[in-house]
Amino acid sequence: MKNIRIGIGGWNFPEWRNGVFYPDDLPQRRELEFASRALTSIEINATYYGSQKPESFQKWHDETPDDFVFAVKASRFATNRKIMAEAGESVGRFLNSGISRLGSKLGPINWQLAETKKFDPDDFAGFLKLLPATLDGLTLRHAVEARHDSFAADDAIALCRQHGVALIRSGDSKFPEIDANTADFAYLRIMGTTDQPQGYSDADLDRWADQAKEIAKDRDLYLYVISGQKIRNPAAAQALIERIK
Template sequence: MKKIRIGIGGWNFPEWRKGVFYPEGLPQRQELEYASHVLGSIEINATYYGSQKPESFQKWHDETPEDFVFAVKASRFATNRKVLAEAGDSVARFLTSGITRLGTKLGPINWQLAETKKFDAPDFAGFLKLLPQAQDGVPLRHAVEARHDSFASDEAAALCRDHGVALIRSGDSKFPEIDAQTADFAYLRIMGTTDQPLGYGEADLDRWADEARRIAQDREVYLYVISGQKDRNPAAARALIERLAQ
């Protein structure tokens, strides 16, 4: 079985304090260190909204265990556009912003498309060609989060497969759940947590744990509990980790 990493989006969330996820009294500066010893990965979301300092990526690298991995959400300026194939400058700017300071802890990059962006084969192919296999000597893995139904097609999957790019699978959400094997890793974002103590009910936790095991028969798995009832996401992630450890 391939490696399965379970995580959440971000780590700086006030509702996770006071014993909900972080122990009471834990200094805020130690939250990433704590989270990285409990979870297998974290998706960095702040990079979607604006550039981060290279020193920040270095700091995050240094505060986390050697086997920890970050997924990084790419800049919205590269993906929220009418013509994706014209995003070359924005893609290059993001890839040289300091993310490679994460080194071996740099996991997949999430190129999240706008909900209104429809699949256009020549345009999408042009965009995929902009995604390099390495930057500053650091290997890169790319994943596209398509949020329009038109991407649930064999042609879109084939283009991703040609470039070794994963199509992100969105679970328990309003977005299309595209389940296509297009890379040597799978990237899942599940968004159905509610106010239940563990975010998900027992049956749904079992379902996602079983699904992660199935996929891991031939691909590395990155699964993030995102959105939904956000204050319950760490509990859901930990419950999945416990099930997969059994």
């Protein structure tokens, strides 16, 4: 079985404190240190909203275990635009913002599209051509989170496969669940946690764990518990990690 990485989005969430996920006496400055040892990956989402300092990426690298991996959400300024093929400057600015400071801990980059962005073959092909295979000696893994039904099309899947870009699968959400094998890795975001102790029922946790193991027969998998009843997401991620051991 290939590698399976399971985690959450971000780590600074006040509702996770006071014994919910973080111990009562844990200083906030050590939350990443704790989370990176309880989980196997985290999706950095602050990068979507604004640029982070290179020193921040270095700090995150240094605070986490050697085998830990981050996914990084790309800047919205590169994806939330009418013509994505013209995003070259924004793509370059994001890629050169310091993410390579994560070194071997840099996992996939999530290029999340707006819900209103429809599939346009020429525009999408032009955007995919902007995504480089390497950065500062690191091999990059790119993933596109398409949130419009029009991307559930053979042409969109074929373009991603041509460029080795993963189409992110959105589970338990209002977004289209596009389940397509287009790269040497898979990226899954599940968004249906509820106010249960582990976010999901035992049956649903078993179902997602089984699917994770099936996917990982031939591809690395990055799975993040996102949105939903956010306070329960760390518990759900930990429960899934236990099930795939």
